[in-house]
Amino acid sequence: MNQKPYFSLAASAALLALAVTGCGASGTASETSAASGGDTTAPLYQSVPEEFRDGITVAVQVNAPPLSFKGTDGTAQGEDPELLAALSKQLGIPIKIEQVSFENMLLGLNQKKYDFITQTNITTERMKIYDQxxxxxxxxxxxxxxxxxxxxxxxxxxxxxxxxxxTGDQATEYLQGKSDACTAAGKQAIKLVQLPSLPEGYLTVASGRAEAAVAPTSTLSYFLSQEKQQLGKEWKLTGPSILSVYAGYSFPKGSKLITVVQQGIDALMKDRTYEAILTKHGLSENIADSAQVNPTPPSAE
Structure with a gap:
């Protein structure tokens, strides 16, 4: 697949307020990314399984700009919703976005409330439960x-x-394992303050309750690209880079939808719509060469 593991920081341009105030969606809100009703002339309409012809429901967390955030009108905005809107046109099927927290995305997928969810890392453990x-x-x-x-x-x-x-993020699980290694070596454990959202992590650091926050490089690049001060503080990166990851969508195991979604994303990559959307949001270094079902994840080290 020739996916490029990503560690460098890419500059992002967006609104400062969205990094902190456009967050905290522990409940749900929904909107539809395309006009209701199917478009039988769309390139992949005939490949969509019959059970999804009336619409597809997708869960998105809206507290991780520039990937996704809540706009001033209350709708989900950012790279993720724009890519879903483009996918909807490829499929000819309306996509309804449900705004939920990361934890509730996974719970909802387990309960089959959503047809798939976004912003999930591809891991061996998750692929035992979901198709990714x-x-x-x-x-x-x-x-x-x-x-x-x-x-x-x-x-x-x-x-x-x-x-x-x-809470529930791959980095949290990774650091829990590294904490065990610390204590086994006779050193102090890594103390993790687990929180529902990334902005809450920034607030925890700003208030002195944690020394640092761990977050995806894509969202940190956005945060650091804003005005010099955020939350009344100046910020910087520290420590090592960890966990080169592939990320994307998670589906219930055995989903009939994943293949046509893969075809839709590949079509958007081929016509460069995908590249244009990511570049617009300062995510050019996050671009993947292809969409792949259940790929072998990069090494955790």
Whole structure:
């Protein structure tokens, strides 16, 4: 597939307020990305399974700009919703977006409330439960206040640190494992402050309840590209880069929908709509070469 693991920071342009105030969707809100009713002339309409012809329901978290955020009109905006709107045109099927928290996305998928969910990393463990479609490259970094001493560049330098992380995220699981390695080596554990959303992690660091927050590089690049001060503080990256990852969509195991969604994303890649959407949102370094069903994830190290 020749997907490029991503660690560097790409500049992003968007509104500062959306990084902090356009978040916190623990409930749900919905909107439809295309006019109701199917378009039988769409390129992939005939390939959509009959049970999805009336519409597809997708869960999106709206607190991770520039991937997705809640606009001033209350609708989901950003790279993710725009790509879903383009996919809807390829399929000729309306896509209804449900705005939910990351934790509730996974719970809702387990309960089959959603046909698929976005912004999920592709992992071996998740593929035991879900079918996954990769279409995005990312990684993780740590962010802290500019006044905080640098952590150092190795995983061992995280031992004894207090880190804010998102509940259910791959980085949280990874750091829990590294914390065990710290204590096994006679060092202090990594203390994780688990929170429902990334903006809450920033607030936790700003208030001094954590020394740093861990988050996808794509969202940190956006956060750092904003005005010099956020939450009344100046910020910087610290510590090592971790977890080169493939990310994308997760479907219930055995979903009949994943193949045609893969075809739709590949078509958007081929006609460069996908590239244009990611580049618009400062995500050119996250571009994948193809969409792939249940790919082998990069090494966790």
């Amino acid at each position: 479609l990769s279409q995005f490259n990312d990684g993780y970094n740590f962010i802290t206040l500019k006044s905080t001493a640098d952590f150092g560049s190795t995983i061992d330098d995280l031992c004894g640190r207090t880190i804010a992380s998102q």
